[in-house]
Amino acid sequence: MTPSPDLVNQECSDCPIRHRAVCARCEPDELTRLEEMKFYRSYQAGQTIAWAGDQMDFVASVVSGAATLSQTMEDGRRQMVGLLLPSDFVGRPGRSGASYDVVAVTDLVMCCFRKKPFERMMMTTPHVAERLLEMTLDELDAAREWMLVLGRKTAREKIASLMSIFAQRDAVLGPKHSRTVQFDLPLTREAMADYLGLTLETVSRQISALKREKVIVLQGKRSVLVPDIDVLMEQAGDDSDGGLLI
Amino acid sequence: MTPSPDLVNQECSDCPIRHRAVCARCEPDELTRLEEMKFYRSYQAGQTIAWAGDQMDFVASVVSGAATLSQTMEDGRRQMVGLLLPSDFVGRPGRSGASYDVVAVTDLVMCCFRKKPFERMMMTTPHVAERLLEMTLDELDAAREWMLVLGRKTAREKIASLMSIFAQRDAVLGPKHSRTVQFDLPLTREAMADYLGLTLETVSRQISALKREKVIVLQGKRSVLVPDIDVLMEQAGDDSDGGLLI
DNA sequence: TGTGCGCCTTGACGCAGATCAACTTTGTTT
DNA sequence: AAACAAAGTTGATCTGCGTCAAGGCGCACA
Secondary structure: OOOOOOOOOOOHHHOOOOOOOOOOOOOHHHHHHHHHHEEEEEEOOOOEEEOOOOEOOEEEEEEEOOEEEEEEOOOOOEEEEEEEOOOOEEOOOOOOEOOOEEEEOOOEEEEEEEHHHHHHHHHHOHHHHHHHHHHHHHHHHHHHHHHHHHHHOOHHHHHHHHHHHHHHHHOOOOOOOOOOEEEEOOOOHHHHHHHHOOOHHHHHHHHHHHHHOOOOEEEOOOEEEEOOHHHHHHHOOOOOOOOOOO | OOOOOOOOOOOHHHOOOOOOOOOOOOOHHHHHHHHHHEEEEEEOOOOEEEOOOOEOOEEEEEEEOOEEEEEEOOOOOEEEEEEEOOOOEEOOOOOOEOOOEEEEOOOEEEEEEEHHHHHHHHHHOHHHHHHHHHHHHHHHHHHHHHHHHHHHOOHHHHHHHHHHHHHHHHOOOOOOOOOOEEEEOOOOHHHHHHHHOOOHHHHHHHHHHHHHOOOOEEEOOOEEEEOOHHHHHHHOOOOOOOOOOO
């Protein structure tokens, strides 16, 4: 609610998400137009960026950090419906209110565009709309993948699925093609529970079980070492080859 | 797998989904271009249109009937990830294989476009791409709504949620603003189970329970009468106002 | 008129995960 | 260094839904 505008303006040309965000396909002159309408905002871990239904006068790309999208029922049950990582897009052009609660789970920097100018830009330059369509289709695939996790997987498979996602995404690969992977969990046990449709106790128990069986090794609460990614993916109930379509 | 091409070619101008499908925004001349590359296919109830991973050389709009998108795990667990009704779009431009199993659940007619020409059309005319983006964003919202159902709702709430969807969509409204609604279930108990992440026995029991408590009235196995839609939505755990953002 | 086959319903029982509760660890404030 | 809060772990118990099993209903086909 109280963003701290403590970032100096940054050049798009050396932006870390330049080639993956909604601006990925833009030509230099289009980038200049975007550069004129953009501004940065920073949020602290735990800060709520918007509540579902709030007026949102901007759309944005995550530059660094992580945020969650979640829905809450009247009685407090909560389901996370999206995990936003660097280069992911927030907000829906053509809709004024936020559809979900948006919360920063780590310190976060977003590259924001006021909605009106951005919408005008979308009408006039196909490169932005094209890229946004592609990103939205990817999001839809991810959401459907997650429906399988929520609807049909056991608690253990759910945890292994989540760990696999982090492992494949944040992987700090030592030797290439290594099966060993290390990463830091960006979520608390409670946030994981909200993502997986479990209670935090069950999350904790299943993580302990995977640790006990050496599928993962914990260093502290947040740092995870995966000795063999294939073993982890097998525990997730996925095809051992990862099932990636390209 | 063996489509019966028994439909005469139809004019786009009197197509029942003309104003809601991917072609909704097209100008007359654009429609003419689409008309040249389109063809119809019919499928029978129960027929598989494509298996996940199959080569798909076309994209399509559902003209009439219903189809499902679903994923299957190696051990046979299945999760439906989409329910396709008239005007919904099937297939992903820029990807050659089907991402999910696509099955006709009723007799079905689709308006198909060969992928290559359709992709070329998307590059050159913004109206198709614009509409597809809008439809994809709506699909994404629906998928996220369903994540809440799968992750956090009880069996009874899940059934009531599904009934609410049908009630709001297929409603044959008698007197306007009536709270009474009647519709036919387009899915078997097993398909409902696959959609809701339940077993078919649990689906059957919960439907019986809602019937016993007069939330719904069954006429045969498939025809459902909802005496008061608000009562049903309350059972679904939704805000009583339906929570629709426009 | 039976016989078989989908599709659906209902009952009995067991278990995975929720709930309730106590406690530990870690990090922050003073 | 004490005091506190936030985050995580673990145990005991309960319960909603899955599993297994039997049977019903409607319809096609011989």
